Amino acid sequence: MLPENHGEIDTTIRACLRDVLGLSEARVAAFQDDTPLFGALPELDSMAVAGLLTEIEERLGILIEDDEVDGEMLESFGALVRFASAHAPR
Amino acid sequence: MIDQYVWRGGKELMLRFGPSEGPLAIVTLPLFEEANRLRAFAVTLCRALADAGVASVLPDVPGQGESLTDLRSCTLANMRSAMAAAGAALGRSDRNLPYSVALRSGALLDQDLAKAGRWLFAPQSGDNLVQVLDRIRRTSDRLGPGASGKQDVGTPPLVEIAGNRIPARLLESLRAERADGDGDLPQRIVRLSHAFQPADQMVEGSALWRRAEPGNDPTLAALLASDIVAWIAACER
Incomplete structure (x- = not known):
């Protein structure tokens, strides 16, 4: 089941990817659940991941522990939204 | 100018x-x-x-x-x-x-x-700055092609983060600053x-x-x- 604020989290993650990776609005709007991220977007290196996580924390008001960060939660757009949803205050 | x-x-x-x-x-x-x-x-x-x-x-x-x-x-x-x-x-x-x-x-x-x-x-704040630097070092360690963040390299002790070799003492003194x-x-x-x-x-x-x-x-x-x-x-x- 999707959390109540899933749509808001989805929109926020798109905005974070746009701002941190310097992507166009059209490009992030076209992201699908299975759009690959880490390893597929050249802009998303490990340094950019650090900035992305901090931006997500700030915009959603959540806390992400660094030891939760792995390739899996960054594998696709959908995986990142699900990861953030699991942390988002309800 | x-x-x-x-x-x-x-x-x-x-x-x-x-x-x-x-x-x-x-x-x-x-x-x-x-x-x-x-x-x-x-x-x-x-x-x-x-x-x-x-x-x-x-x-x-x-x-x-x-x-x-x-x-x-x-x-x-x-x-x-x-x-x-x-x-x-x-x-x-x-x-x-x-x-x-x-x-x-x-x-x-x-x-x-x-x-x-x-x-x-x-x-x-200094505390947040040090946390963000720590995150950069840790995500590099976890996801990077090679460890780009090293702790305690050289004398005086330095922390290498994203190509900056930062004195550990500088980070320590920043941590408490508002x-x-x-x-x-x-x-x-x-x-x-x-x-x-x-x-x-x-x-x-x-x-x-x-x-x-x-x-x-x-x-x-x-x-x-x-x-x-x-x-x-x-x-x-």
């Missing part, structure tokens, strides 16, 4: 913009990798201030940017004394002091500067609207200091410049 200032550890460059008379803003960039990401934006901000008739200077911080000072020899105390020296080099009297404009962790460096007030954009609050001076805090932290003014824009490739945002620079100009005018009344 490229000028320079002398502090007890050597000479540093500073860029000067705008008229030679009237109010003056001294702009301090953030530390470490955020400095690279905000440098072009800071220059755009200084030009926007000049267009509004307010002079500004953008000094190099020792150990940062183009500075020839070795970061490995830097302490928080000497970075702050360098910013104070940059201010003193402007030759302003006590009745005509410059205004400090600090971006992000630049607000950890202007404490010793003689100033008429502080205007802070998205100020970052960005806001500096006695009775006028102070104004401006933040991005999605930041969820107390501010005197919220503005729309993106966090250029987190952008993977350094970018710029002339619209945001113009907006901030007009806020600075109005705030300085209110302080001078």
Whole structure:
């Protein structure tokens, strides 16, 4: 089941990817659940991941522990939204 | 115009913009990798201030940017004394002091500067700065092709983060420092609207200091410049 604020989290993650990776609005709007991220977007290196996580924390008001960060939660757009949803205050 | 200032550890460059008379803003960039990401934006901000008739200077911080000072020899105390020296080099009297404009962790460096007030954009506490650097090191370790973050390399102990070899002592002394609050001076805090932290003014824009490739945002620079100009005018009344 999707959390109540899933749509808001989805929109926020798109905005974070746009701002941190310097992507166009059209490009992030076209992201699908299975759009690959880490390893597929050249802009998303490990340094950019650090900035992305901090931006997500700030915009959603959540806390992400660094030891939760792995390739899996960054594998696709959908995986990142699900990861953030699991942390988002309800 | 490229000028320079002398502090007890050597000479540093500073860029000067705008008229030679009237109010003056001294702009301090953030530390470490955020400095690279905000440098072009800071220059755009200084030009926007000049267009509004307010002079500004953008000094190099020792150990940062183009500075020839070795970061490995830097302490928080000497970075702050360098910013104070940059201010003193402007030759302003006590009745005509410059205004400090600090971006992000630049607000950890202007404490010793003689100033008429502080205007802070998205100020970052020392504690948060160290946390963010730690995160960069850890995500590099976990996801990077090779470990790009190392701890305790060299003498004195250094922490290597994203190509910066930062003295462990400098990080330790930064950790306890607050960005806001500096006695009775006028102070104004401006933040991005999605930041969820107390501010005197919220503005729309993106966090250029987190952008993977350094970018710029002339619209945001113009907006901030007009806020600075109005705030300085209110302080001078």
